[in-house]
Amino acid sequence: MNRIMIRRGVAGDARGISRTGRESFSRAFGHLYPLDVLERYLDDTYSEQKIASSFSNSRNVFIVADVDDEVVGFLKLKLACHHQLIHSECQVQVQKIYVLPNFASSGLGSCLMRSADAEIGGIRSVTAWLMVYEENRRAVCFYERFGYRVIGRDTYGFEGIRVPFTVMEKNYSNELRNTVDSR
Ligand SMILES: CC(C)(COP(=O)(O)OP(=O)(O)OC[C@H]1O[C@@H](n2cnc3c(N)ncnc32)[C@H](O)[C@@H]1OP(=O)(O)O)[C@@H](O)C(=O)NCCC(=O)NCCS
Numbered sequence: 188m189n190r191i192m193i194r195r196g197v198a199g200d201a202r203g204i205s206r207t208g209r210e211s212f213s214r215a216f217g218h219l220y221p222l223d224v225l226e227r228y229l230d231d232t233y234s235e236q237k238i239a240s241s242f243s244n245s246r247n248v249f250i251v252a253d254v255d256d257e258v259v260g261f262l263k264l265k266l267a268c269h270h271q272l273i274h275s276e277c278q279v280q281v282q283k284i285y286v287l288p289n290f291a292s293s294g295l296g297s298c299l300m301r302s303a304d305a306e307i308g309g310i311r312s313v314t315a316w317l318m319v320y321e322e323n324r325r326a327v328c329f330y331e332r333f334g335y336r337v338i339g340r341d342t343y344g345f346e347g348i349r350v351p352f353t354v355m356e357k358n359y360s361n362e363l364r365n366t367v368d369s370r
Pocket of ligand 1 (some may be wrong): 211212215264284285286287290291292293295296297298317319320323325326328329
């Protein structure tokens with residue numbers, strides 16, 4: 188039987204996170220970029236050194252999913268990261284969530300989201316937000332299941348290729364109020 192663990196990431200996970208990010212991103216979004224641009228994007232965003240160095244910034248929080256002691260999925264939070272469509276003072280971005288293609292649809296992404304939910308829910312009056320590629324409808328539904336709602340659109344550009352994104356938010360102070368009201 189496979190041993191599954193969801194835990195806080197540490198700098199020693201950089202290699203596993205890098206591999207997971209590269210493979211999963213290429214499979215899901217590789218078609219959006221010419222091959223050479225994709226390679227440069229992957230080197231820029233998912234090189235092992237880049238991931239390792241992002242552990243030295245205390246605003247970055249990684250949650251990883253291990254199967255039999257191998258990293259096969261991760262979620263990255265960026266604390267105190269603001270989006271112009273959101274006016275709350277306290278904001279957290281759910282910046283990345285990736286599960287290796289071979290492990291997709293086996294519940295690991297949901298485990299990562301629940302763990303992130305617990306982490307974010309511990310911050311006072313916080314709004315969490317994320318950007319999801321507009322055509323990635325399955326991912327939009329996935330986030331809706333965790334209480335995120337669509338609030339607008341944005342784009343992200345790399346080497347002149349602009350990709351349209353849906354912006355989603357989850358307001359944790361409302362969630363607390365709803366829980367209290369329904370008692
Ligand atoms: C999105 C993702 C993190 C979800 O993790 P997971 O372990 O597959 O998710 P779970 O098994 O817990 O939940 C299944 C749900 O995940 C979503 N999902 C599963 N595979 C997916 C895929 N390839 N792409 C997008 N969403 C997917 C769907 O909402 C699915 O529900 P459905 O089967 O009713 O459509 C993972 O599939 C993944 O890494 N996808 C590719 C990269 C991606 O789209 N990341 C999000 C960027 S914004």
